[in-house]
Amino acid sequence: MLGTLAMVPVALLVMVVMMGTYTVDEGHVAVTYRGGALLNTLAYPGFNVRIPFLDDTRQVQVTLQTDEVRNVPCGTAGGVTVYFDKIEVVNRLSADRAVETVRNFSTSYDKPLIFDRVAHVVSEECSTSSLREIFIEKFSELDDRIAGALRETLERWAPGVEVIAVRASKPRVPQQVKANFELVEVERTKLLIARESQLVMGLQAETEKLVAQINARQEAEVANITMAKRLMESEAQRTISAIADEISTARSRAEADNEHYRAVRLAEANKRRLTPEYLQLVQIQAMANATKVYFGEKLPSMYVDRTSPQPSLGS
Numbered sequence: 001m002l003g004t005l006a007m008v009p010v011a012l013l014v015m016v017v018m019m020g021t022y023t024v025d026e027g028h029v030a031v032t033y034r035g036g037a038l039l040n041t042l043a044y045p046g047f048n049v050r051i052p053f054l055d056d057t058r059q060v061q062v063t064l065q066t067d068e069v070r071n072v073p074c075g076t077a078g079g080v081t082v083y084f085d086k087i088e089v090v091n092r093l094s095a096d097r098a099v100e101t102v103r104n105f106s107t108s109y110d111k112p113l114i115f116d117r118v119a120h121v122v123s124e125e126c127s128t129s130s131l132r133e134i135f136i137e138k139f140s141e142l143d144d145r146i147a148g149a150l151r152e153t154l155e156r157w158a159p160g161v162e163v164i165a166v167r168a169s170k171p172r173v174p175q176q177v178k179a180n181f182e183l184v185e186v187e188r189t190k191l192l193i194a195r196e197s198q199l200v201m202g203l204q205a206e207t208e209k210l211v212a213q214i215n216a217r218q219e220a221e222v223a224n225i226t227m228a229k230r231l232m233e234s235e236a237q238r239t240i241s242a243i244a245d246e247i248s249t250a251r252s253r254a255e256a257d258n259e260h261y262r263a264v265r266l267a268e269a270n271k272r273r274l275t276p277e278y279l280q281l282v283q284i285q286a287m288a289n290a291t292k293v294y295f296g297e298k299l300p301s302m303y304v305d306r307t308s309p310q311p312s313l314g315s
């Protein structure tokens with residue numbers, strides 16, 4: 001009985017010690033409320049001490065954390081509402097400003113600062129954009145726009161929270177709208193293809209023109225070369241015939257010279273021959289010829305020069 005009584009203060013002590021110490025996880029800090037008021041002290045990871053029954057401690061994360069904002073509605077300018085399944089916001093609370101931030105916005109500071117703000121920014125963006133823009137043209141910028149809007153707000157109202165990145169999933173579109181949308185996309189693609197093929201055809205025509213030009217130029221060059229060759233040939237032909245003419249002229253001149261020479265020599269020879277005796281002989285022969293009719297065949301031998309040829313009949 002006494003033993004049991006002795007156990008009571010021990011158990012009380014153990015309880016007080018257990019209530020008076022607490023642990024903080026790695027990557028977190030702890031703030032303390034005493035009587036409902038937030039103290040300025042900050043507890044770091046490991047064992048920490050508090051006043052049992054009076055203090056209430058709460059942990060907040062100070063490493064990178066990802067807040068997933070789910071099912072964010074997006075009412076487009078065209079009146080269709082689509083939903084973003086998930087928008088992730090990677091953010092971090094600065095340990096230095098943890099107490100101040102918790103004082104301003106409580107430990108669930110990310111509810112007003114991130115969750116509500118993201119929904120607000122998305123609804124603002126959507127109200128000025130068409131479905132097409134949200135889905136395709138503006139979608140790639142959406143992450144940056146949300147991040148920019150968040151940073152602006154945080155800088156002004158909660159400098160302890162920093163936004164690192166924002167990732168939005170593709171919005172979910174109602175089935176009916178989706179069907180129309182796809183139809184429009186198909187038509188659009190067709191238009192694009194038509195434009196492309198026009199471009200290709202233009203290029204083809206251009207290429208053909210170029211080829212034709214090149215061919216024509218080649219032909220012209222070939223013709224030019226052929227022409228030049230012919231010119232050269234006829235030039236050569238002319239030269240050859242000029243040379244032949246020259247040769248023949250030279251030959252004719254040589255022949256004429258020869259003729260002249262022979263004539264001169266003949267004349268000289270004749271001159272030497274035309275002695276008085278010779279002339280006399282010729283005279284006699286002429287006389288003989290003239291008198292042939294009267295003497296007939298029987299030419300008196302006294303008139304006949306034995307050395308000269310015999311007169312022949314019928315001359």
Ligand SMILES: *[C@@H]1O[C@H](CO)[C@@H](O)[C@H](O)[C@H]1NC(C)=O
Pocket residue numbers: 097100101104157158159160
């Ligand atoms: C807390 O709120 C005060 C007053 O609005 C503001 O000046 C201060 O910057 C805020 N601090 C943080 C860390 O949110």
Ligand SMILES: *[C@@H]1O[C@H](CO)[C@@H](O)[C@H](O)[C@H]1NC(C)=O
Pocket residue numbers: 220221224
């Ligand atoms: C033909 O040849 C002449 C001289 O060789 C040159 O001046 C002319 O440009 C050429 N024409 C073409 C079409 O090649």
Ligand SMILES: *[C@@H]1O[C@H](CO)[C@@H](O)[C@H](O)[C@H]1NC(C)=O
Pocket residue numbers: 282283284285286287288289310311312315
């Ligand atoms: C005489 O006749 C002979 C032959 O009939 C002829 O060769 C000769 O030249 C003539 N002579 C003359 C001077 O006519």
